[in-house]
Amino acid sequence: xVQAYILIQTEVGKAAAxxxxxxxxxxxxxxxxxxxxxxxxxRAEARxxxxxxxxxxxxxxxxxxxxxxxTCPVVHL
Numbered sequence: 841x842v843q844a845y846i847l848i849q850t851e852v853g854k855a856a857a858x859x860x861x862x863x864x865x866x867x868x869x870x871x872x873x874x875x876x877x878x879x880x881x882x883r884a885e886a887r888x889x890x891x892x893x894x895x896x897x898x899x900x901x902x903x904x905x906x907x908x909x910x911t912c913p914v915v916h917l
Contacts, residue, residue, distance in 0.1 A: 841885055842892050843914040846900060848880040854905030855879035861903045867895045878910075889913070 850858045855873040859880045863871040870883040882900065886892040896911050 841887065842889055843883070843885045844892055845912045845914070846882040846884055846896060847878040847910040847912065848882065848900075848906055849877075849908040850879040850905045851907060858903055858905045862900055865895070865899050867891075867899075 848858065848862075859871045859873040859882075862868055862880065862882055867886055868882055868884050871880060872882075873880050884892065884895060884900075886895050892911070892913070896909060900906070901909055
């Protein structure tokens with residue numbers, strides 16, 4: 841199982857709506873609107889890195905109001 845944090849920038853005033861929409865996507869375990877350089881932080885999981893990429897590109901980035909994403913896979917050192 842691959843886990844990642846996805847940092848999201850949104851259009852002004854869209855953070856809450858984006859977080860709510862993303863929270864309903866399969867593979868997303870948590871979605872919170874936050875303050876700072878990013879507007880929403882998502883925790884997601886997938887079976888493989890390829891599946892994680894598909895989740896981000898095909899499902900998460902298609903949510904209306906998102907302007908940029910940064911995916912940070914979790915590593916266990």
